[in-house]
Amino acid sequence: MDITDLYATWNSVCNQIKTYGDVNPHQVDAYFSRLHPQAISEGFLVLTADTAFFKMQVEKRYLTHIIQALKDTTGIDFMVEIEVDETEPAPQPVVVQQPVFEPQQDVGLFPGQPISTQLVTETEPQPSCLTGEGSEAMMEEEIARSKAATLASSLTFESFVTGNSNMLAYSLAVAVAEAPGQPNTNPLFIYGKSGLGKTHLLRAIQNYVMETNPTMDVVYIDSSEFLAEYTSAVTAHERDRKSFQNFQNRFLDADMLLIDDVQFFQGKSATLDIVFQLFNHLVDAGKQVVLSADRAPKMIDIDERYKSRFNQGATVNVDPPELEVKLGIIKNFINEYEATSESGPLNIPDDIQIYIAEISSSNVRELKSAVTKVIFQIRYSDSGEITLSEVKTLLEDHFSSGITKRLNIGMIQHEVEQYYKVTHAELIGVKRSRNIVFARQVAIYLCRNMLDIPYAAIGKKFGQRDHSTIMHSVKLIEDRMRSSREMQEEIEIITKMIRES
Structure with a gap:
């Protein structure tokens, strides 16, 4: 089989795997980007991974899926061998030989003082109860335990x-x-x-x-x-x-x-x-x-x-997780619960899992606590089941953000105050310190752009400032964003914080 057929077959296998109900297509793309087809013959496929770790991960998570996909796409039973690419060996840890220093007196980690170099010093060999062949292995085993x-x-x-x-x-x-x-x-x-x-x-x-x-x-x-x-x-x-x-x-x-x-x-x-x-x-x-x-x-x-x-x-x-990742987290969490629980398998339908992923914030801890709520509701209900309608009621006020969240000026002000380390009184007050004025202008700009409310309405929430002052603040930030990539990134970060808080 020539190289074109090899890659065509591998591409078909990858696409087939992503149709299986128990895999996350997004994760398949992520893992298989580190996997490369090398040779194929009737009933045998050789792949390479770029590190031993990813070889182990693919074998653990996807080897049975690869074999099944080969069967589904070719009609032939395959053996699959995954090797680490020898032309790019996995990097090995660096072993650094520590220099030997002379002891110093009274050195420490106080501000302005040098770090002590007295830690790596020559010492007299100490007697040990572990002697002879195998003592080193025993010591390493003890450290490992x-x-x-x-x-x-x-x-x-x-x-x-x-x-x-x-x-x-x-x-x-x-x-x-x-x-x-x-x-x-x-x-x-x-x-x-x-x-x-x-x-x-x-x-x-x-x-x-x-x-x-x-x-x-x-x-x-x-x-x-x-x-x-x-x-x-x-x-x-x-x-x-x-x-x-x-x-x-x-x-x-x-x-x-x-x-x-x-x-x-x-x-x-x-x-x-x-x-x-x-x-x-x-x-x-x-x-x-x-x-x-x-x-x-x-x-x-x-x-x-x-x-x-x-x-x-x-x-x-690390960006906020996309829907597929949140679904993967939910499924993993359910599987972990089932593996450690003595109550048997859970029946959480796919539409409920999708709903939780869609309404959830980017915070994984909040996502897992929502699933925990649903699990306990199922375990302690007479029927041992839960409907989508019941889940909607159960999680109505659970998430601090997501599609159920309605932004307001107070929320924006709070995140800006946290980011720039100013108090609410300073943000809406009359102080003209440079850092306070700048934080105030950013908050005003974000209120105008994220809420799309009149300048006068924003001004009332910023110490009864008039609409011309609010307009001026918005224009100043807009001008800075046009000329400064750093200002754009800062606004993006704060915007993300507001939406995900």
């Missing part, structure tokens, strides 16, 4: 539903998990609105590395937890220097550091200075850093040097 206990087991790459909205972020997360410390993906900065799966991806990286390379020291922490631990360590420093050193060592010793929601560090210069020192120390040593935030680095109110360093690796956004 210890770390496995800390896995966030449900937050894995396997349970992450992919689509156009998140496939790039997913692929980069997999690349980092498979080969930590590569310069082009270090740091990895993932950003997007709350509830879109950023934490899931960070935890999936953590879980994958801890399962496949248990000797690596992986630290996951969110920004609020980091701030609380740092504050506690600083408070205890004078009376217990060892306590602070332990805090310091936890991060400096990490082979991989994952920090969630770094936007909460803005305005906290001392904490940012420490994070920056840690960041530089780890990245310069070839250790992997992964960060997440609800906005791009350039939109976070931090010093330019932080933005520059955060952008030096790979920066990727």
